[in-house]
Structures are given as C-alpha cells and as structure tokens.
Amino acid sequence: MAARLLEDKLTCAICLGLYQDPATLPCGHNFCMVCIQDWWGRCGKACPECRQPFPDDAELRRNVALSGVLEVVRAGPAVDPRPCPGPDPGARCPRHGLPLELFCRTEGRCVCSACTVHECRLHERALLDAERLHREAQLRARLEVTQQQATQAETQLQEMQQQSSQIQSLACTLASSVSSKFSSLQQALEMRRAVVLRDIEVAKTQVLAQARDEEQRLKVHLEALVRHGHRIQELLEQVDDRTFLQQLFWAQESQLLEPPGPVEPLTPLQWDEDQQLGDLKELLSQLCGLLLEERGHPGAPAKAADLGPMDYRNLTFDPASANRHFYLSRQDQRVKHCRQPCGPARPGSFELWQVQCAQSFQAGQHYWEVRTSDHSVTLGVAYPQLTRCKLGPHTDNIGRGPSSWGLCIQEDSVQAWHNGEAQRLPAVSGRLLGVDLDLALGCLTFYSLEPQAQPLHTFHALFTQPLTPVFWLLEGRTLTLCHQPGAMLPPEPQEEASAPS
Numbered sequence: 001m002a003a004r005l006l007e008d009k010l011t012c013a014i015c016l017g018l019y020q021d022p023a024t025l026p027c028g029h030n031f032c033m034v035c036i037q038d039w040w041g042r043c044g045k046a047c048p049e050c051r052q053p054f055p056d057d058a059e060l061r062r063n064v065a066l067s068g069v070l071e072v073v074r075a076g077p078a079v080d081p082r083p084c085p086g087p088d089p090g091a092r093c094p095r096h097g098l099p100l101e102l103f104c105r106t107e108g109r110c111v112c113s114a115c116t117v118h119e120c121r122l123h124e125r126a127l128l129d130a131e132r133l134h135r136e137a138q139l140r141a142r143l144e145v146t147q148q149q150a151t152q153a154e155t156q157l158q159e160m161q162q163q164s165s166q167i168q169s170l171a172c173t174l175a176s177s178v179s180s181k182f183s184s185l186q187q188a189l190e191m192r193r194a195v196v197l198r199d200i201e202v203a204k205t206q207v208l209a210q211a212r213d214e215e216q217r218l219k220v221h222l223e224a225l226v227r228h229g230h231r232i233q234e235l236l237e238q239v240d241d242r243t244f245l246q247q248l249f250w251a252q253e254s255q256l257l258e259p260p261g262p263v264e265p266l267t268p269l270q271w272d273e274d275q276q277l278g279d280l281k282e283l284l285s286q287l288c289g290l291l292l293e294e295r296g297h298p299g300a301p302a303k304a305a306d307l308g309p310m311d312y313r314n315l316t317f318d319p320a321s322a323n324r325h326f327y328l329s330r331q332d333q334r335v336k337h338c339r340q341p342c343g344p345a346r347p348g349s350f351e352l353w354q355v356q357c358a359q360s361f362q363a364g365q366h367y368w369e370v371r372t373s374d375h376s377v378t379l380g381v382a383y384p385q386l387t388r389c390k391l392g393p394h395t396d397n398i399g400r401g402p403s404s405w406g407l408c409i410q411e412d413s414v415q416a417w418h419n420g421e422a423q424r425l426p427a428v429s430g431r432l433l434g435v436d437l438d439l440a441l442g443c444l445t446f447y448s449l450e451p452q453a454q455p456l457h458t459f460h461a462l463f464t465q466p467l468t469p470v471f472w473l474l475e476g477r478t479l480t481l482c483h484q485p486g487a488m489l490p491p492e493p494q495e496e497a498s499a500p501s
Helices: 002-009 033-043 064-075 113-117 128-236 241-253 273-277 280-292 494-498
Strands: 022-024 030-032 102-104 109-111 125-127 326-329 334-337 354-356 365-372 377-382 404-409 414-418 421-425 432-438 443-448 454-460 468-473 478-482
Touching: 022 033, 022 064, 030 033, 102 113, 102 128, 125 128, 128 241, 334 468, 377 432, 404 454, 404 468, 414 454, 421 454, 468 478
Parallel strands: none
Antiparallel strands: 022 030, 102 109, 102 125, 326 334, 334 478, 354 468, 365 432, 365 478, 377 404, 377 468, 404 414, 414 421, 432 443, 443 454
C-alpha cells in the first residue's frame, strides 16, 4: 500500500508515469522536463495543475532531490520504470487519487470526478468510452472522405492522362498534316520560282542577243565611217595639187569616197517587267497579304516616337516636280495649292495637281507623317516611271496604275487606290496621317493619328523598284511634312504670309 501511494506521489500529471528528469515550477508542482515543455508548446506557459503563469525570464531547472528519490524507487523490484502513456483502468488522478474516468474536452486531458468539481467545473466533459467512440466515429468519417477523395483523384488523374495522350496524338497528327501541306506549298512555290526565273533568263538572253546584234551592226558601221574619214583626211593632207586631183578622181571613179550611209535607227530592246512577271505579281501580293496580315502591322503607333529614330523620316518636297499651282514653303516642308500659278511649268514637273518628295526608298522600313488642312487630298508612293502628264479626265494618277499606291481622303469616305481599283473605307478626320513602308515585308500601311491612332489600310505588294512619296491636293488645300521630335510642325516662317491665294 505504501509503495502504491509513493508511486502516486512520483507520477507526472501530464504523462501519468513516473517522473523522467523531473523539473519543479515556482508554484511547487513537478513534471517531467519533456512533458512540461511539450505542454507549454501546446497550451501556454502556465502550470497544468494550478494555472499559475511561469515567468518568461525564469529558467526551468531539474529537481535534483526528486531525481534521487526516483532512482531509489526504480531500484525496487515492484516498480515499473516507465508505464505505457495514457490512462489505463487502474490510472488515478495525481491530485485527488481517484480513478480517471472522464475526459475534459476543454483542456484535452483525462480527469477524475473530483476534478470536475474543482478545476473542470465549467469545462465540457465526457466519459472516456463515450469520448473514444465519438472520436473514432470522427476519424472513420474522415478516413471515408479521404478514401473517396483519393478515388476521385485517381479517376481524374486517369482521365487527365487519357486526355493528354489523346491531345498528344491529335497534335502529332495535325503537325504532320500541316507540315505536309507546307511542304507541298513550298514545292509548288519552288517550282513556280524555277519556272519564272527560267523565263526571265530566256527573255534576258533574247534581249541581250538582240542588243549584241545591234552593237555589232553599230561597230561595223562605225568602222566604215572611220575608214571613210581616214581616206578623206589623207586626200586633204596631200600637198601636191596634181597628185591631189588625180587621187581624188581615182577615188571617185572607184567609189572609195562614197559614204557608208546614215545610221539606221536603233531597234528598241523589248523588256517588259510586268510581262515577265505575268500574274506572279498579283499572286505574291495576295499570298503576302494572307501571311503578313496579322504579323506585319498589328496596330497603329501611338505616336511617332514609338517607331524610333531609325524608322522615322524627315521628308522634303522636290520643287522640280511640283505643279505650277503649288507654292512650297517652310524649307520645302509645306505645299499649298493656289488658284494663281506660281510661274511657268518647269521641265519634269507634274501637269497634274501633284508633287513628290526628294527622297526615295529601296530597302528597309520607313515612317513619316503629314498634316493636312482639310479633306480632298491623296498621299501615296510611286515608282519612278509615274507619268507627269495628264491622261484622261482625272486630276491625279496616284493608284490609277500598277506603279503607284495611294490613299484618297474625301469628306465622306476614304478610298485606297491601286492599279485603277478603289476600296472604300470609313471616313476619318484626316488631319494628321502616318505612313509606314516596310519594303522587306512588302507592306504599305496608312494610319489616322487623330483623334486616336488607328490603321486605315494596308497594301501588300512585291515592291521591285524604288518608291517615292507623292501627294495630290485639291485647290486651296495645304499639306505639311511633319518632322521630329514628336511629329511637331516646323516653326512658322515669315515668308508664309506672302503666299498667293
């Protein structure tokens, strides 16, 4: 009986076993060193029995005397050195000595009936077997939910793996089909390229053969003229009159002084680029339009600076090309269509109400902006062979043929012109316009920049010659080439005020 009471006094209230490395709190209660540290980690730094707080600056120390007593007790034959943790049928409350028959849900520990009267009076309690049944039911429910979720996850994993396998198979099939189609297209393009290059080579050979024949004829005729000139020169250098007359008479009798005759007109070399390309030009333009529609120019630039100094071009007008009703100012950056002519027509100037820039482009990407005073203006680009003469009733020829592309700003609409065909577009303000020419991609894009930036139209073409910006203006209209920075207008010059009306 005494041994039993001694064991009760040496039992930890937390693990319900004999103290292991006992530690004493300031309140006087003892606990296993590991048990009290674990309890504080879960429930707060206070005594589990009397709830007295343990100071933060205090140090938990080992109870040396109690440890010695435990060594003596463990040396006895009847004492179990470490009983199994947890309550058993014979377990008793360390404070009251009564069986541990209840479980305090608030504190999460086993208690006796006396504890329910004192410490756990207001806590939620339950019988040990009832609490176990309740907790087992909760765990089984959780296990069932976990198993259901695992089954569902395995099913979804299988479905996802099947879908991934199907998508991989479909993607491989699609990639193989696309690759086959592009290979066929590439072969067709390569065959067409070979045929066109062969035709160009044949046509070049024929034209160059004709040129060699003409060169040979001219060389023979030139040699005959040189020999005839030498004969006459020899006669003229004869000093003796008698000899001169005799040699002249003999040369006339033998027809040595007959001139070779006039040079026959040259036969023009027949080389027509459009004829050599045939429908290839239109075919490649359509193909470029399909392939480059999305990647070439996805949107209008917000401002000129977005394109950078490498792309923006400060253009000037070519005075020699300006119609005689056009008045140039601001260092050839501004043109105005005046009712009274500014002077006689210059050689090489447009008979039409047009003017072109002094700059032309053959490679790379180029961007410029213009500001107009009103509608009824056309801006575009053209090959060098754009005619200066007026043909037909039109007052402009920008976009009327295959060698130019233009955008005509009207009051109620915008028209994109090329090769005599017009595409009608919605009306815009047309005050500030931008032009982006990408010769590598074969794209010519027009933008409206006010009140907000938006693309108007993109031409796709196989540009084979240098392109020069060209403009048409109705009477009274003014057009200015904007210069950087920020596409601002050049400063207003004094001579602008004297422009004729």
